[in-house]
Amino acid sequence: MRLKVYADRMSEPSRAVVIFCKINGIDFEEIKVDLAKRQQYSPEFKELNPMSKVPVIVDGKFKLFESHAILIYLACAFPGVADHWYPNDLFKRAKIHSVLDWHHSNLRYGAVKFVQNVALGPALGLPLNPEAAALGEKILSAALDKIESFWLKGNGKFLLGSNQPSIADLSLFCEIMQLEVVDEKDRTRILGPHKKVQQWIENTKNATRPHFDEVHKILFKVKERLQQQQSVAAISDNTSSTKTTLHSKM
Amino acid sequence: MRLKVYADRMSEPSRAVVIFCKINGIDFEEIKVDLAKRQQYSPEFKELNPMSKVPVIVDGKFKLFESHAILIYLACAFPGVADHWYPNDLFKRAKIHSVLDWHHSNLRYGAVKFVQNVALGPALGLPLNPEAAALGEKILSAALDKIESFWLKGNGKFLLGSNQPSIADLSLFCEIMQLEVVDEKDRTRILGPHKKVQQWIENTKNATRPHFDEVHKILFKVKERLQQQQSVAAISDNTSSTKTTLHSKM
Numbered sequence: 001m002r003l004k005v006y007a008d009r010m011s012e013p014s015r016a017v018v019i020f021c022k023i024n025g026i027d028f029e030e031i032k033v034d035l036a037k038r039q040q041y042s043p044e045f046k047e048l049n050p051m052s053k054v055p056v057i058v059d060g061k062f063k064l065f066e067s068h069a070i071l072i073y074l075a076c077a078f079p080g081v082a083d084h085w086y087p088n089d090l091f092k093r094a095k096i097h098s099v100l101d102w103h104h105s106n107l108r109y110g111a112v113k114f115v116q117n118v119a120l121g122p123a124l125g126l127p128l129n130p131e132a133a134a135l136g137e138k139i140l141s142a143a144l145d146k147i148e149s150f151w152l153k154g155n156g157k158f159l160l161g162s163n164q165p166s167i168a169d170l171s172l173f174c175e176i177m178q179l180e181v182v183d184e185k186d187r188t189r190i191l192g193p194h195k196k197v198q199q200w201i202e203n204t205k206n207a208t209r210p211h212f213d214e215v216h217k218i219l220f221k222v223k224e225r226l227q228q229q230q231s232v233a234a235i236s237d238n239t240s241s242t243k244t245t246l247h248s249k250m
Numbered sequence: 251m252r253l254k255v256y257a258d259r260m261s262e263p264s265r266a267v268v269i270f271c272k273i274n275g276i277d278f279e280e281i282k283v284d285l286a287k288r289q290q291y292s293p294e295f296k297e298l299n300p301m302s303k304v305p306v307i308v309d310g311k312f313k314l315f316e317s318h319a320i321l322i323y324l325a326c327a328f329p330g331v332a333d334h335w336y337p338n339d340l341f342k343r344a345k346i347h348s349v350l351d352w353h354h355s356n357l358r359y360g361a362v363k364f365v366q367n368v369a370l371g372p373a374l375g376l377p378l379n380p381e382a383a384a385l386g387e388k389i390l391s392a393a394l395d396k397i398e399s400f401w402l403k404g405n406g407k408f409l410l411g412s413n414q415p416s417i418a419d420l421s422l423f424c425e426i427m428q429l430e431v432v433d434e435k436d437r438t439r440i441l442g443p444h445k446k447v448q449q450w451i452e453n454t455k456n457a458t459r460p461h462f463d464e465v466h467k468i469l470f471k472v473k474e475r476l477q478q479q480q481s482v483a484a485i486s487d488n489t490s491s492t493k494t495t496l497h498s499k500m
Binding site: 072 | 261300301314315316317318319322326327340341344345347348350351352354356358359364396399400493
């Protein structure tokens, strides 16, 4: 029976799992759970994951959620996966766990808070909250500082000084890619000071191509749509401010 | 060379690691990092963990932080550790990863936010914030609901329907024990509706005794001190309100 992956490619951890399957030649069926349509709250999906989150995998009778747990399971259960993704070496593996655990309350927490509150919230039925966005940016920037100065220490092309990517690279990289949907000047302000992070993003893109491009296609489409909406809003703002000015002169 | 564990027993994940070492007969040296004295920010400690968090272990030349990563490492590196703590079985192990990953943004996030904002904040140099406490309680209660209805599903005494504890039980249990320092009526309101959680707490206490009692001693001392402070504050409040009443009659 083929592995089933329940995912929405607009979700960072979903993309990490889908790219992992593709790059490692795992035969799988991708089933879309549309977060914008709130399909994660359907009774059928809640049977798979009562936490109403994607991704979820079903491998025969075995169901699993939480993307880090899924990536580890896939790396161990499918014999074709190259060792660098989740090395057998006890020490290397422990460091990968450490990065992944750190991710939850730092990079992920900050990035989700920021991106939802400046861009994606309305698509998920949530309001944009500038105060929450500011807090999100603070946490996100602190996390990027730590990636730059600590997790990318050394001369390796990837996290933990490695020359090949691990599941930690994939997970954190997909998180940061979500910043594509925010305003260009916001992204430049946040990512600009982190040169090593920028180089690592390029390295991870290159290491995961062509799957990176294909799986992130939807993100770039959403980015385009949001940019168009912003342009329309800016024109409309200018028009209304002209009107206001005219009005106030009357 | 003996394993070194840098910890503060007032920290939930520190207690989990210390109990794990003791219960599995791991020979270790515990080095206190006093969070109330902000020792986690010292240059010496930042050499061990630039994130300024406890616990950290040093095993020979190998340094590691993030408590879940540490528990997994210890279970794999020390041959005396019983299999039930971190089973070799791929499927059981994957489920334990799933619980541990879920923990970060749910039980831990809610519990820390709540406990710091109703009780422990001032000891760490942070103000008490009733609004943050209310949000923390909401997230904490939702997490307890999920433990009750999902992670404790079945007839096992422990998480995931097991009859013996795993590192996931230890980690989540130490988190919930932190509620000991909050006001009795708050704890009753929050834990009261969760009968299976209460029974699981008792099961985990019993399974980790006598180490549970010894390692949590400091928490119970802090609880006693906070209760005394509250009694004094209540008496002083009564006195001042009497005075105010008298004053207003004047």
